[in-house]
Amino acid sequence: MQSFSAQCLDMARSMLGHNLAAINPDGSISAISGEEPRPDEPGHAALAIGEYYRATGESTLNGHDLIDLAARCITAQAFCEPAAENGLAYAALGLLSFGPSKERNPVWERLVDETRVRLDRQLLHRSDYDNHWQSFNVAKAVARFSLGLSKKDETGRLIERFLERIQATSSSGFFDDCGEGIGGNYNIYGPMAFVFIRQALQLHSNSGLRERKLPSLRTFAEKYVRLLPDLVRYDGLGWAHGRSAGAYGQMHAISLLLQSFRDQWIPEDQKPRYFDILRRLFYFFYVTYLDQEHGFLVIRDEERTTVSRHTTRMANFDGARYLCQWSRLAKLIDAPENPKAEPVRTAGRFVIYDKSNRKEQGLFLYRDAESGLHIQMPLASCGGKPTADGLAFPHAPGVFDWPTNVYLPIMQPELTIGDNVFVPSFYGKRCTTGLGLRNSFFFRYEQPDLINTSEQIVGGVGSCKVSWNFAGNKVSAEFAYTVKNQVQLDRFRFMLAIGAPHSRYRTDNTCMLGQGGLRCTVQKDDFQGIWAETDVVSNDPTYRSNYGKIHYLQTLVRDHPLIMRPGQVYRLQVSFEPDIALSAD
Secondary structure, eight states: OHHHHHHHHHHHHHHHHHHGGGBOTTSOBOOOTTOOOOTTHHHHHHHHHHHHHHHHOOSEETTEEHHHHHHHHHHHHHTOSSOOHHHHHHHHHHHHTTOSOGGGOHHHHHSOHHHHHHHHHHHHOOOOOSSTTHHHHHHHHHHHHHTTSOSSOOHHHHHHHHHHHHHHHOTTOOOOOOOSSSSOOOSTHHHHHHHHHHHHHHTOSOHHHHHHHHHHHHHHHHHHHHHHHHHSOTTOOOOOSSTTOTHHHHHHHHHHHHHHHHTTOSOGGGHHHHHHHHHHHHHHHHHHHEETTTTEEOSOSSSOOOOTTSOHHHHHHHHHHHHHHHHHHHTTOOOOSSOOOOOOOOEEEEEEEEEOSSOEEEEEEEEOTTTOOEEEEEESOOTTSOOGGGSSSOBBTTTBOOOTTOOOOBTSOEEEETTEEEOSOSOBEEEEEEEOGGGOEEEEEEESSEEBTTOOEETTSEEEEEEEEEETTEEEEEEEEEESSOEEEOEEEEEEEEEOOOSSSSOTTOEEEOTTTTOEEEEEETTOOEEOOOEEOTTOTTSBOSSSBEEEEEEEEEOSOEEEOTTOOEEEEEEEOOOEEETTO
């Protein structure tokens, strides 16, 4: 792992070198052209600098005084109005990275008394959160106690509260990044929260508390580790659904794996398997998101995009921070001799996130060894703000694509009835999965009451039964609707997005559509929709994914009323047999 460690450090050095000049004299961060700065960016920069210092012991880089830059960023974050608690947590860990004792911390010595007092007061203040922001409270408590600003350590209590809420919101112990809507917002922020808390604990001055809390964290974090063998695609694509995936879907997964190796959470006989997963995750990240010629992270360009709140500056500081962390962790890990990739096997399974009388939610995973098709289908909340990223359809970048951070009913029937717009996502009941005919896999669920795009269950309208079937590269779906009383359907839509991986930043073996396309067939349509003229969006920046351009949007639509009567079943049956090619072909 020494060569991997050196490679990570070289990339971190290059990435920081490209972005340190963006730190202004007052500690604020200058945005790149076309982007707006975030209030928490100084904190992200401070932690990136701190991690670099921990990894190298160097206090200068390319002529920049890192001690001075860290002090400036921490000062800017402390005086940010209104206060950004997330940025403050990053800044606090950045300060702690230079040493746990105020008397021997070179950055603390550079802070003026006014900043020290302000920092002390802000680290004491915290709001109570039931989402991933609670991990920032843990970091602030770690910093306040470790720096000697408080004799009372709240870290343990905050971690217990964090874990208790996981148990309260998930029957299976997965992290619900609570938001508005039906609840059950299971996304990449779960692994992120565990990675951030574990990083904070490593900086805690009380190693005894760290050892006491690690078993509790392991109980829940291991659930995500055990997801990875079925989640990570053969080309290294990691977490690819829900908000804020893309580059962060790779970085959080890599960090979680390396921390697990360091903490001996992975059994000895499983290490070769997980090292291969780590290798693939990193290779995909390295090729897909790094400009290797100039040495910086690219999350947004003329072919792809990400959520608006993720700026290029923030992503580059986070990337440098993670690379430094990976470099340190890699030195502590003994790689197994000759780790070999396991042969890809056709498989399908449903991971249950939560199962209660009110709702069932989870993630269906399917891969076909022969064609390379690998899908992730989330049945979970989008936090009350629906986007295509979190809808219940087969997510398979390069094959079944979607525009990120945009709501469109991709591979989902959308019914507009009165003031409500319904899609069969967000929750289910009686979720079942298993083997069908000819070694196919099925995934089925019901919605006894329809749910609208604001994630409100609307009683008294109707119900829906959904059935997906997977056989090799053939995918079929049936959506069966019944209404309880006569209603008027004002509009029906079903959409497909045709995209492609990035023309330059992509692995040489990634999936993409061949000339045959999706080969979609509408086998039954009781809504009597017609295919509208194909919408060409290649040059529209609104419709891009985390991985490449969306070129075409195809819409099956009925834009005039349909009277839906009780006792009648309205079905939409569609099938796909995508022409899957490798980008190297």
